[in-house]
Amino acid sequence: MTVGGRGTVTEHLIEQDTETKPVALVPLTKTQLGPWLDSHDSARTWVEAVGFSAEAGSLCLLPGPDGGLAAALAGLADPAEDPWSLAALPARLPPGRYRLDPEPDTPRAASWAALGWTLAGYSFDRYKSAPRRDGPDLVWPSLADRGWVARCAEATRLVRDLVNLPAADLGPAELAGASEALAARFGATCRTIVGDGLLAENYPAVYTVGRAASTARRPRLIDLTWGDPEAPRVTLVGKGVCFDSGGLDLKPSSSMKLMKKDMGGAAHVLGLALMIMDAKLPVRLRVLIPAVENAVSAEAMRPLDVLTTRKGLTVEIGNTDAEGRLILADALTEAAGDAPEMLIDIATLTGAARTALGPDLPALFSNDDRLAEDILAAGRAEADPLWRLPLHAPYRRLLDSKVADIASVSDGPYAGAITAALFLQEFVGPGLAWAHLDVMAWNGAARPGRPEGGEALALRALFAVIAARYPARSDTDAG
Known part of the structure; x- marks a missing residue:
């Protein structure tokens, strides 16, 4: 399926040509303004007259002798502290061609300038009848890592597009279609088990959660594989609840409104898979997405029902609105059976994680300290932060059930994100390096480069x- 808005992967990033001279775009911090004026004295009168002081977010357009635009001064925070600082400019500059002057002097700074610029042009306009305003174009900074920029931009756009799509247009079948399209592009294989086939192939939890939905929105398990079968195995699992009504434990309208985003984990693993395949990393990649709609009908599961999972563990249903962990249980069991070197699941799993960390910080749980520390360090380096929460083993008692092997939820109000992670850990098994990310997948308010709506976190x-x-x-390594 085709998703999302219009535009290219690296929209509004252009090559320098010999026919059109771009306007100089001069990024300045407050401390850099004085030295710049000292070397551009002819601009001083205008800059002081308009009161430009290089405050972060401010803009000063310098007129040329012919009445056109000679240059644009942009007040920025320290880019080392805010790599998104340039992303505020495309919405404020007049249309045209611009080049950074001076250009960023490191590959990292150049790449971030390009990434922020192109993501600032993102708009989910699939349902808009009026075209959006054409934004300004930026000449590629010469030191930018174009592969990294394109990879990050396309993966982010894919996640945003999928999360932003209304549930009426992105059900389990359409999510499978997006996975199949991605697989076809990179020469991967993609197999989907649908409806009663889930019972035949022993995915009972996925089937039970999704069986209340209509025939057109039957539950399914999406299984994408790519790469050399002999390469190290990396497996990604994503929660694909395409809409979550809460089931019989029906959500209130305020909580149900954003539940088109409950497949955000699935969107994230597809975005991450895109990056891995595009970079041709030498791994055997597997992506598992249990895709369901948690609906209300006579077929819906009930509180205190007991279901048997793929692993054979029985689960007592404490709340039908805690369905994501059930479908992940079957997928994680299947993933663990391959004994991958790295197993990562991503899910919009708990409100408790958002209460603890807010919308911007994914909660990270891991049974492997090295993997967790690597992810946290990379988050800091990539301006993509996470926060580790503990798999506090004594809280496992909160999931004890009198009638089944485990309860799906705790009866108490505490540590909801931790008990959810502990539930998932039951289906991973010992000896595997596993990380679980509990993400929001949504921006509640717009910021430079990050519009309100679906968002990619930790990619x-x-x-x-x-x-x-x-x-x-x-190429030089091959011999």
Whole structure:
């Protein structure tokens, strides 16, 4: 399926040509303004007259002798502290061609300038009848890593597009279609098990959660594989609840409104898979997405029902609105059976994680200290932060059930994100390096480069960790 808005992967990033002279775009911090004016004295009178002091977010357009635009001065925070600082400019500058003057002097700064610029042009306009305003174009900074920029931009756009799509247009079948399209592009294989086939192939939890939905929105398990079968195994699991009504434990309208985003984990693993395959990392990649709609009908599961999972563990249903962990249980069991070197699941799993950390910080849980520390370090380096919460083993008692092997939720109000992670850990098994990310996948308010709506979190951090462990071979390495 085709998703999302219009535009290219690196929209509004252009090549320098010899026919059109771009306008100089001069990024300045407050401390840099004085030295710049000292070397551009002819601009001083105008700059002082308009009161430009290089405050972060301010803009000063310098007129040329012919009445056109000679240059644009942009007040920025320290880019080392805010790599998104340039992303505020495309919405404020007049249309045209611009080049940074001076250009960023490191590959990292140049790449971030390009990434922020192109993501600032993102707009989910699939349902808009009026075209959006054409934004300004930026000449590629010469030191930018174009592959990294394109990879990050396209993966982010994919996640945003999928999360932003209304549930009426993105059900389990359409999510499978997006996975199949991605697989076809990179020569991967994608198999989907649908409806009663889930029972035949022993995915009972996925089936039970999704069986209340209509025939057109039957539950399914999406299974994408790519890469050399003999390469190190990296497996990604994403929660694909395409809409979550809460089931019989029906959500109130205020909580249900954003539940088109409950497949955000699935969107994230597809975005991360895109980056891995595009970079040709030497891994055997597997992506598992249990895709369902948690609906209300006579077929819906009930509180205190007991279901049997793929692993054979029985689960007592404490709340039908805690469905994501049930479908992940089956997918994680399947993933663990391959004994991958790295297993990562991503899910919009708990409100408790958002209460603890807010919308911008994914909660990270891991049974492997090295993996967790690598992810946290990459998050800091990539301006893509996470926060680790503990798999506090004594809280496992909160999931004890009198009638089944485990309860799906605790009866108490505390540590909801931790008990959810402990539930998932039951289906991973010992000896595997596993990380679980509990993400929001949504911006509640717009910021430069990050509009309100669906959002990709931790993609750059996770890709950096995987790429560092399994670096792509250069042409000179092949021999």
